[in-house]
Amino acid sequence: MHTRPPTLSQVAARAGVSLKTASRALNGEPYVSGATGQRVREAADELGYRLNSLARDLRTGGTSPLVGLISGDLANPFYSAVASGVERELRRHGLLLVTANSDEDGQLERSLVEALLERRVRALLVVPGGDSREYQRVRDDHGVPFVFLDRPPAGLAADSVLIDNAGGTQQAAAHLLAGGHRRIALVADLVRTTSQQARIDGFTAAMEAAGNPDWEPYLRTGVHDAATAERTIGDLLALDDPPTALFTTNNRLTTGALRALRGLDRPPALVGFDDFELADVVGTTVIAHDMTELGRQAARLAHERIGGHTGPPRTVVIPTTLIARGSGERPPR
Amino acid sequence: MHTRPPTLSQVAARAGVSLKTASRALNGEPYVSGATGQRVREAADELGYRLNSLARDLRTGGTSPLVGLISGDLANPFYSAVASGVERELRRHGLLLVTANSDEDGQLERSLVEALLERRVRALLVVPGGDSREYQRVRDDHGVPFVFLDRPPAGLAADSVLIDNAGGTQQAAAHLLAGGHRRIALVADLVRTTSQQARIDGFTAAMEAAGNPDWEPYLRTGVHDAATAERTIGDLLALDDPPTALFTTNNRLTTGALRALRGLDRPPALVGFDDFELADVVGTTVIAHDMTELGRQAARLAHERIGGHTGPPRTVVIPTTLIARGSGERPPR
DNA sequence: ATGAAAGCGCTAACAC
């Protein structure tokens, strides 16, 4: 049961060779005679030998083939799509993914960074949830590359992959304005992340550029989950002068919006940031972008740093597309 | 940049103490004077010391605080919900989750098992994708506990957590029969997994028990993705004598069904196995079960084995509930 | 309360 796994020297002993010869044989290094190699491999098989990569990694430089990803809960399709992309790209390079859930809590996030660094991960990918000024110190911590996803820490020059928040928001705003809407509600998440802030700023700028101040009474921020979004939107629609259109700044909030609009006779127009499964079925107009690609690009940047790439921090921007599916084309009433 | 991280002996040297004293101080062991402890901690801080858990783990027994989860793509909400539950439970015990995507390919799965065992994970959780006879050998491989999720390898007694497939299928069948349906199409995934097989068997048994052979022409298996499901269901509905109801055996297939039924005047009834986001919005009747809980239970079983629990393999069954939301209550035409 | 020596399982460096 709890027998310790066999070691290389046990294999060597059984094959009647030295430790190093066994090592060479099993690692496919040159300078092992065919017969010897054969015997070693047999011995290993019989013993059920398996390399201890802890020991190997310690010896070969104190680093493991692990890459850490710290994000919010994988139950959120945004994070799981990102994780999927990260994993796919890492696997191409023989790296393994360690996922850790910060619950979007800055303190927990920080301790996870520590834990993963202790594990000697080769790189760390982070979707910062909380206040992220802490990364100033941690950055390039003894050569462990950091890549930030979706929400680069404010004022920190670091490798990062983000969504074209300004552009996407622009598209949404233009689309609704073109549809004749003026009273447009903006329902946004917590403003502490740079991505949410960028979406709010982008929207505000677009409205200003269009000379439309009518939206201002309908700005709602700090809406962090679907249930709150549903309630908030219900309240908005109960106003004397309700908005004729809604723009929700992420998938969770869009879900809440769909619940709030369910069964309504003449629902307001709706555009949501982030595409989502079944958006085609329910006919929701969205600002789509490839979240899996976002993960993949982040993993790619990390891999290049691991490979020794030096040079200034790079930023990859994932483009957005407006996909019209009906909800965003409803006219103002 | 690529300076090697400081080691414990560097900390010790700087604090003017021995290696062991530094170790004691940093690990909060007794028998260190306050002043000494203080000095060591300062030295560590100044150097930016961080424990190398590779080295520690090697020394303390050759095992890491990592637990591996091998499943299909996290982009599938089923797997990501499971992963979320696993991670949450592991975190309570200070364990980290390494996720690996098998793409539901048996060969890749096998190599991932090897890779994770080499990493000396403390336990391995597997959602077997392919033919899983291989686990006979691997099971309890030198004390590394295995837990199987959703699809226990046929004929292998091992810790596992599964969904009440028979019960859930029963509920679906009974619900549709009670609604007056006879020509019920069963759209199922690849039969090579035990869970799919159990759902098909359960459905067949329920139809036999009800004395209804009319469903037989409408059995479709081997449908592995949403697009194929959409096409398959389109074909079914184009038959001279189309089914009046559909039962899809997982979330992917239900998604395909929703696409196939979109815009239809008089769509057939639909019940899907697995709950999914927005099912309430689109009004789909499902056989729901808690996938996150499935992950959590699996992690719990693994943790108990890690803690030394011996005894016969255990099986945890996650119950199912039928949630009527409209689509399953449409009468036969 | 502190330290010296040994060793976890492996590979790098250098013999032979």
Add this chain to the structure above:
DNA sequence: GTGTTAGCGCTTTCAT
């Protein structure tokens, strides 16, 4: 081709 020695960074004896 093969073996010997040393050592990765840490913790575990066992002294002192």
